[in-house]
């Protein structure tokens with residue numbers, strides 16, 4: 001009878017133990033089961049440690065390899081030498097200085113493509129030449145991870161605005177179809193309804209002066225809200241609180257998302273998360289309200305019910321009909337409720353801030369230049385001869401001076417100074433022979449391109465809508481609009497068209513471009529047709545000097561009032 005355990009007799013895997021004599025045989029060993037388990041645990045732990053070590057080494061090798069590739073490819077792109085991070089750029093970022101001016105100097109020294117080291121593992125590549133920009137913005141399909149993190153932090157799960165192109169592609173298409181449908185089916189009618197409500201609100205405040213920015217934010221809020229939620233939005237009692245909360249949350253999102261580990265220990269961060277949660281609850285509320293109203297309508301209103309029967313369904317079941325709200329475009333059968341809410345919050349955040357900036361810029365140019373206002377008025381009334389006639393999309397397309405004004409305002413004062421892209425997985429080889437490594441941050445300095453004297457003429461930094469009505473500019477293409485029936489000004493791919501980028505370009509270009517241009521033009525046309533916009537008589541010195549120069553990088557925020565026109 002065996003009195004000591006033969007080590008080789010101890011199976012070192014559980015399977016081995018089961019395949020041999022099994023537990024019944026183990027007591028035959030000294031220590032029996034305990035020896036087996038100890039040995040088993042020891043070998044198992046060793047195996048796990050080895051597997052972990054190999055995996056960690058593998059990840060490390062991949063990262064070192066990626067870093068070496070980044071350094072090798074990055075150093076071949078023209079740009080200043082820097083060991084770890086470019087000190088000039090670091091100083092500009094630290095002091096909140098003029099990044100456009102800094103990039104302008106670098107492009108002057110190094111040419112149309114310049115690289116800068118943000119840190120040892122972070123490369124920034126700035127592109128300034130229109131042909132290269134077009135190529136880069138088409139090939140670089142992903143957004144920066146910080147952008148994706150910011151939207152996710154504020155909106156929760158969503159499949160718009162996040163980094164990966166693959167994940168947003170479908171939703172972009174359904175949203176575009178929804179917005180286009182909104183314009184073509186009931187575009188004019190729907191937009192007029194929005195404008196009527198907004199004008200009603202203006203009437204109630206028209207005796208007072210209101211600052212251009214808050215007025216424009218209010219307008220933008222109503223345009224986007226009514227587009228996404230339908231008529232339910234107008235009698236929503238929480239609308240004012242929602243607008244305020246949205247603006248508070250929009251301000252700090254990027255800051256909190258810049259932490260790679262969410263700073264839960266900071267009270268400011270916890271407070272911010274609470275605001276985001278409140279915003280989500282309010283959004284869910286208005287989504288429900290809009291759905292309820294839509295259901296009520298379809299049950300009680302036979303016409304609407306019949307129209308609903310003919311709704312266009314997207315392939316995944318989303319309703320894209322212009323008579324309904326945006327849930328279809330934000331939904332699709334694959335989206336969870338959380339994603340629908342996230343997409344809608346993302347659209348509200350992006351749409352309101354960008355539209356408010358554009359409306360405010362237009363109004364500022366209008367009040368600073370009475371001549372511009374007169375010209376616009378002539379352009380508008382020439383098209384709507386009948387006093388009571390409702391504006392429609394075709395009317396707008398004939399208001400060429402108005403469209404050129406909207407376009408020129410967007411050119412001179414884009415919503416942000418840089419377009420930002422990246423390619424997360426693949427290196428990008430551009431025609432000039434330069435290879436931009438995967439993960440590098442690609443930027444297009446909008447002011448440099450949109451105010452380049454060699455493209456726009458010596459008065460490039462001046463406000464002059466006329467420049468977009470010449471033969472060398474294609475207004476419709478710039479605005480992403482359908483061609484007007486006379487089709488004039490058709491110069492596809494002209495350098496001005498390529499250098500007009502307030503809505504981006506290529507694979508991640510703004511989905512709302514066409515919609516927003518028409519909605520804002522409709523708003524301005526209705527406003528100026530009915531009201532004269534006047535600045536406050538005690539205009540500040542800032543306004544006076546800006547009006548004299550007519551070159552505005554930082555537009556003032558004038559107080560304005562609306563005087564009813566005697567038609």
Ligand code: HEM
Nearest residue numbers: 161351354355358415502503504505508509510511512516
């Ligand atoms: C004046 C108003 C607006 C401006 C200036 C603007 C500008 C932009 C810009 C610059 C981009 C990034 C483009 C790029 O990287 O190439 C963008 C993306 C986008 N915009 Fe707008 N936008 C405006 C209004 C709107 C509106 C009203 C909507 C929809 C209701 C909208 C929907 C989107 C979407 C969905 C994306 C991102 C798509 C993606 O992640 O791929 N935008 N916009």
